[in-house]
Amino acid sequence: MTTPHLGPHPMLTLTDEVAQALRDGAPVVALESTIISHGMPYPQNVEMATEVEDIIRDAGAVPATIAVLHGRPRIGLGTDDLELLASHEDVAKVSVRDLPFVIARGAHGATTVAATMRLAALAGIRTFVTGGLGGVHRGAQQSFDESADLTELGTTDVAVVSAGVKSILDIGLTLERLETLGVPVLAYGADEFPSFFSRSSGHAAPMRADTPAEIAATMAAKWDLGIAGGVVIANPIPVEDEIPADEIGAIIEQALGDMDALGIHGKDATPYLLGRIVEITGGASLTANIALVRHNARLGAAIAQEYAALRG
Ligand code: PSU
Ligand code: MN
Numbered sequence: 001m002t003t004p005h006l007g008p009h010p011m012l013t014l015t016d017e018v019a020q021a022l023r024d025g026a027p028v029v030a031l032e033s034t035i036i037s038h039g040m041p042y043p044q045n046v047e048m049a050t051e052v053e054d055i056i057r058d059a060g061a062v063p064a065t066i067a068v069l070h071g072r073p074r075i076g077l078g079t080d081d082l083e084l085l086a087s088h089e090d091v092a093k094v095s096v097r098d099l100p101f102v103i104a105r106g107a108h109g110a111t112t113v114a115a116t117m118r119l120a121a122l123a124g125i126r127t128f129v130t131g132g133l134g135g136v137h138r139g140a141q142q143s144f145d146e147s148a149d150l151t152e153l154g155t156t157d158v159a160v161v162s163a164g165v166k167s168i169l170d171i172g173l174t175l176e177r178l179e180t181l182g183v184p185v186l187a188y189g190a191d192e193f194p195s196f197f198s199r200s201s202g203h204a205a206p207m208r209a210d211t212p213a214e215i216a217a218t219m220a221a222k223w224d225l226g227i228a229g230g231v232v233i234a235n236p237i238p239v240e241d242e243i244p245a246d247e248i249g250a251i252i253e254q255a256l257g258d259m260d261a262l263g264i265h266g267k268d269a270t271p272y273l274l275g276r277i278v279e280i281t282g283g284a285s286l287t288a289n290i291a292l293v294r295h296n297a298r299l300g301a302a303i304a305q306e307y308a309a310l311r312g
Contacts, residue, residue: 135174
């Protein structure tokens with residue numbers, strides 16, 4: 001067994017619901033907030049965030065959306081907090097390197113996959129649901145632009161359910177990096193690694209899992225062996241919600257071209273590309289994005305339950 005968790009870190013503020021669930025060893029699912037503040041337009045973002053929490057509760061787990069509000073890392077949010085994150089203009093995108101500064105300034109921050117993983121782990125939460133992971137950007141050989149989501153997956157013990165990696169990134173290089181970092185990558189019910197809007201990517205999944213129990217057993221085995229770091233669960237978008245790879249591929253090329261023409265780079269790259277893809281598709285990409293997050297929430301709740309059962 002891994003060392004028992006000693007309770008949430010004192011710098012965190014947990015809701016009573018989340019604190020109680022963690023004390024009881026009940027299933028808890030972490031959710032990120034960059035997807036709310038910088039990944040989707042208002043008001044669809046707050047509707048998505050609320051609905052995903054409801055899906056997780058209906059499936060018998062406790063949702064814990066994570067963000068920094070007034071400089072306090074918060075584990076579990078209320079309706080007003082979600083509304084603030086969705087609509088307030090001064091919510092910074094916070095990855096791990098940004099956490100200390102936003103806390104020191106008493107500011108608001110929407111946490112990326114990396115920062116959410118770190119805060120979830122400090123709270124004692126092991127399962128986390130999102131839409132898409134960050135990874136190695138196209139052209140990283142020149143720009144060095146690799147998401148801190150990758151390095152975090154290499155060190156922090158949290159399993160992350162996503163719909164894979166968008167082809168705004170270099171999917172092949174992202175999978176290579178995950179291998180180097182010792183991160184198991186399991187496609188759920190599929191042989192191919194999915195590319196967010198599409199079930200296909202042209203890359204075989206490193207591993208395949210067909211049940212939440214198998215995924216929970218992989219998490220337990222990794223951490224019981226003392227192998228630090230995350231587990232990636234890639235859940236393909238449902239067939240009926242999919243945007244075919246060639247169709248979305250051309251749109252992504254256009255968005256990348258527009259980004260280069262505007263000279264946008266660094267932490268602004270991903271939010272710009274997501275917004276531009278919504279514009280070019282006239283909202284179709286947003287519909288697909290919301291559908292896949294819902295789908296991931298159901299799987300994440302099931303994994304959290306299996307993992308809690310293993311540990312209980
Ligand atoms: N991919 C998406 N939607 C998102 C993100 C990525 O399809 O909202 C967000 C996540 O919060 C992810 C972050 O952790 O972008 C990665 O940003 P960066 O590449 O700057 O690390
Ligand atoms: Mn980056």
